Amino acid sequence: MKPTDVNNPEYYHKVVDCQFACPSHTPVPEYIRLIAAGRYTDAYMINWESNVFPGILGRTCDRPCEPACRRGRVEDKPVAICRLKRVCADNKSEIKDRLPEIPKQKNGHRVALIGAGPSSLTVARDLMPLGYEVDLYETNLKAGGFMRTQIPSFRLPGEVIDEETGYILDMGVGTFFNTRVDSLKALLEQGYDAVFIGSGAPTGRNLKLPSYANDEGNNIRVGVEWLADVSFGHYTECPKDVIVLGGGNTAMDCCRTALRLGASNVRILIRTPIQAMLASEWEIEDAQAEHIPILENHNPVDYVVQDGKLVGMKFEIIEYSIDADGKEVFTPTGKNEVPDCELVLLAIGQSNAFPWIERDMGIEFKDSGLAEVDEVTHQSTNPKVFFGGDAAFGPQNIITAVAQGHQAALSIDMMFNEKDLHDRPAPGTILVSQKMSIHDWSYSSVISEDQRYLVPHADLATSIKNRTMEVELGFDLETALEEAKRCLNCDVQTVFTTDKCIECDACVDICPVDCLTFSTNDEEAALRRKLTMPANNLLQDIFVSTDLPTGRVMVKDEDVCLHCGLCAERCPTAAWDMKKFEYRTTKAG
Numbered sequence: 178m179k180p181t182d183v184n185n186p187e188y189y190h191k192v193v194d195c196q197f198a199c200p201s202h203t204p205v206p207e208y209i210r211l212i213a214a215g216r217y218t219d220a221y222m223i224n225w226e227s228n229v230f231p232g233i234l235g236r237t238c239d240r241p242c243e244p245a246c247r248r249g250r251v252e253d254k255p256v257a258i259c260r261l262k263r264v265c266a267d268n269k270s271e272i273k274d275r276l277p278e279i280p281k282q283k284n285g286h287r288v289a290l291i292g293a294g295p296s297s298l299t300v301a302r303d304l305m306p307l308g309y310e311v312d313l314y315e316t317n318l319k320a321g322g323f324m325r326t327q328i329p330s331f332r333l334p335g336e337v338i339d340e341e342t343g344y345i346l347d348m349g350v351g352t353f354f355n356t357r358v359d360s361l362k363a364l365l366e367q368g369y370d371a372v373f374i375g376s377g378a379p380t381g382r383n384l385k386l387p388s389y390a391n392d393e394g395n396n397i398r399v400g401v402e403w404l405a406d407v408s409f410g411h412y413t414e415c416p417k418d419v420i421v422l423g424g425g426n427t428a429m430d431c432c433r434t435a436l437r438l439g440a441s442n443v444r445i446l447i448r449t450p451i452q453a454m455l456a457s458e459w460e461i462e463d464a465q466a467e468h469i470p471i472l473e474n475h476n477p478v479d480y481v482v483q484d485g486k487l488v489g490m491k492f493e494i495i496e497y498s499i500d501a502d503g504k505e506v507f508t509p510t511g512k513n514e515v516p517d518c519e520l521v522l523l524a525i526g527q528s529n530a531f532p533w534i535e536r537d538m539g540i541e542f543k544d545s546g547l548a549e550v551d552e553v554t555h556q557s558t559n560p561k562v563f564f565g566g567d568a569a570f571g572p573q574n575i576i577t578a579v580a581q582g583h584q585a586a587l588s589i590d591m592m593f594n595e596k597d598l599h600d601r602p603a604p605g606t607i608l609v610s611q612k613m614s615i616h617d618w619s620y621s622s623v624i625s626e627d628q629r630y631l632v633p634h635a636d637l638a639t640s641i642k643n644r645t646m647e648v649e650l651g652f653d654l655e656t657a658l659e660e661a662k663r664c665l666n667c668d669v670q671t672v673f674t675t676d677k678c679i680e681c682d683a684c685v686d687i688c689p690v691d692c693l694t695f696s697t698n699d700e701e702a703a704l705r706r707k708l709t710m711p712a713n714n715l716l717q718d719i720f721v722s723t724d725l726p727t728g729r730v731m732v733k734d735e736d737v738c739l740h741c742g743l744c745a746e747r748c749p750t751a752a753w754d755m756k757k758f759e760y761r762t763t764k765a766g
Contacts, residue, residue, distance in 0.1 A: 294322020
């Protein structure tokens with residue numbers, strides 16, 4: 178193998194698995210160390226720079242960082258990264274003096290944002306400090322988009338949304354709430370130099386089975402629309418028997434909300450086994466903790482409507498399998514079930530609709546209804562119009578919408594500075610030694626052996642009677658400290674200097690996970706097998722040094738390294754050093 182190019186910023190970035198997996202590339206180990214040090218406001222601001230909504234995401238993030246967490250490779254559960262994010266949000270001090278200063282002298286460019294969800298708000302947050310005039314158009318009375326209307330307040334309190342969206346709105350964003358944009362052409366004619374569309378995926382999918390039209394009581398509802406109605410107080414109670422169709426997070430929110438509105442018999446019915454559900458593992462666990470049954474392998478056949486009133490639903494029982502091509506196969510068993518219900522909530526997917534975008538504006542659309550959008554620049558085929566969040570590529574999650582908002586804001590700023598939008602600026606990186614003395618580092622390298630700590634929940638009997646009562650209580654500071662100690666400091670890299678190495682094998686002897694090997698070089702597949710412990714995770718790189726005096730190379734399996742620093746402490750020549758790697762994605766300006 179060729180020597181590893183550690184000057185490539187993506188090499189060490191990929192080693193910080195949690196940050197690499199985060200769409201917004203939040204410096205996770207850095208803010209966790211600050212939480213452990215009691216520096217909650219500093220930790221919050223590191224989050225705010227990259228993910229914009231630490232308090233919101235600390236409660237609702239889909240947590241792509243946690244499956245990637247290296248802690249999950251040595252025991253069952255990763256570090257509770259998401260819930261630690263909430264700790265800094267809940268315990269920070271005032272941050273307004275730390276927010277960017279907004280210039281009074283504007284730069285002459287006007288940008289319109291459609292939709293007040295996370296992607297649009299991120300664009301505003303990035304552009305306002307650069308002197309742009311930014312106007313925000315939103316159909317609802319408050320900012321937040323689907324964070325406010327589709328995530329129940331028992332998971333995400335409204336005051337948290339108000340606070341974190343307020344930081345951005347208070348930058349001087351022009352706001353047009355309770356305003357529906359009916360014509361993109363008319364909006365551009367108001368003199369805007371660019372438009373960002375972050376209107377989400379507003380349309381839930383319906384299921385019009387044969388008897389659908391017979392329901393006169395409006396008791397067959399699209400889940401996202403029903404959740405919005407509940408959020409705005411249009412519905413304050415629920416019938417006794419409720420069926421929720423769908424296996425995603427919206428379905429979990431629907432069933433738990435129905436329970437809090439008075440339903441006593443709520444069931445989730447899905448076509449697949451539970452293991453194939455799209456909902457996050459913890460969302461399923463929370464629903465099951467509230468004793469909501471999930472019935473597998475039920476394929477909807479028809480609604481049962483009598484005298485215009487929904488009274489039940491017919492399902493066929495199917496067998497689920499996956500064929501040789503990886504496709505799902507649903508095989509009828511000939512058995513049927515007809516459970517009673519007075520309300521059906523459909524959580525079977527969402528889609529986009531843009532009837533307000535004229536088709537003569539140079540914006541090309543796909544058959545799916547989505548616009549043709551460049552995945553790097555977020556620019557549409559009309560160079561003035563950009564998309565982000567669910568409106569760009571379909572329903573995803575908040576942190577992805579934030580990441581796309583950052584990239585769109587960068588593109589808008591580059592466009593006005595007459596730069597090639599595909600020539601993206603490189604990320605900022607820093608690699609600094611953490612050595613304080615021969616055996617001391619500026620960070621705690623002790624590895625905690627504790628298992629993951631559980632987040633406390635409100636009393637179930639009380640919380641299911643109140644849809645605004647937050648269920649998760651968050652870590653107290655003592656527990657947060659212990660959970661933070663579980664982080665393996667994966668951003669503190671073990672950096673090897675070939676010309677200092679005397680090949681004494683001391684580092685190999687002391688490594689607790691056998692991730693270091695002196696070996697003759699070879700092709701990658703063969704070299705991976707020759708290591709002290711074979712490096713079988715092909716998704717993680719191995720480090721290969723330049724040739725040593727003996728002709729061997731030092732090889733390190735980045736997959737299992739604990740970043741404990743023992744190799745650097747043991748090395749008699751300082752060939753190994755522990756260096757903190759900072760990776761910051763480029764933002765607008």
